[in-house]
Amino acid sequence: MMKKWLYLLCLPLLLSIVASCSDDEDKLTGKWQLRRYELPDGTVQKEDSVFYNFQKGSFSAICLLEDKTYHTFFGLYSLQDDKIYIILRPEENIDLCKQYLQWDELGRTFQIEELSSSTLQLRYEDIVSVFRKY
Numbered sequence: 001m002m003k004k005w006l007y008l009l010c011l012p013l014l015l016s017i018v019a020s021c022s023d024d025e026d027k028l029t030g031k032w033q034l035r036r037y038e039l040p041d042g043t044v045q046k047e048d049s050v051f052y053n054f055q056k057g058s059f060s061a062i063c064l065l066e067d068k069t070y071h072t073f074f075g076l077y078s079l080q081d082d083k084i085y086i087i088l089r090p091e092e093n094i095d096l097c098k099q100y101l102q103w104d105e106l107g108r109t110f111q112i113e114e115l116s117s118s119t120l121q122l123r124y125e126d127i128v129s130v131f132r133k134y
Contacts (some may be wrong), residue, residue, distance in 0.1 A: 024079060024115060028054045032120050032131035037102075040126035050101065051134060052120075059086050063100035071100060084122065085109045 034050040049064040059077040064070050073096075075088035087107040088097065097103040110122035110129075120131040 024112075027115050027117055028079065028084075028120070029056070030054065031134040033134040034129055034131050036130050038128040038130060052131065059088075061101055071096060073097065073101065075106075082112045083109055084112055 030053070032052045032054070034047045034052065036047055037045040039045060051062045051064075053060045053062070054077060057076055057078065059075045061073040062070055063072075073088050073092050075086055075092070077084055077086045085107065086109075088103075090106065092106055094104075094106065097106065108124055110124050113121035113123050113128060115121075118133045120133075122129045122131070
């Protein structure tokens, strides 16, 4: 009898945890435009030609180039607590990742500083990437 009550008391807690994870996933889903990098020394580097897309574990980054073409990177992502892990396909060119995404490897774990329906802030080491929902 006591176990039954314990289960009934724990059920709302479990449902709220699942709902909050689902809520973060729902907020993250879609296209985000990178607006700026906030650097450790306080300077801001403006950006407007990089877009991150999140959809049910699939990730893509679209980089608009100066010659009016674009390059797209594909990969996967997973959310865990306040972190997001993004891994690009092994066949992606690391030199292009450095040039367009400022990534020096094919995988990266970001700390989620802020996630709302309109704003996403991701921290990697001491650099914060600020996005707006597109």
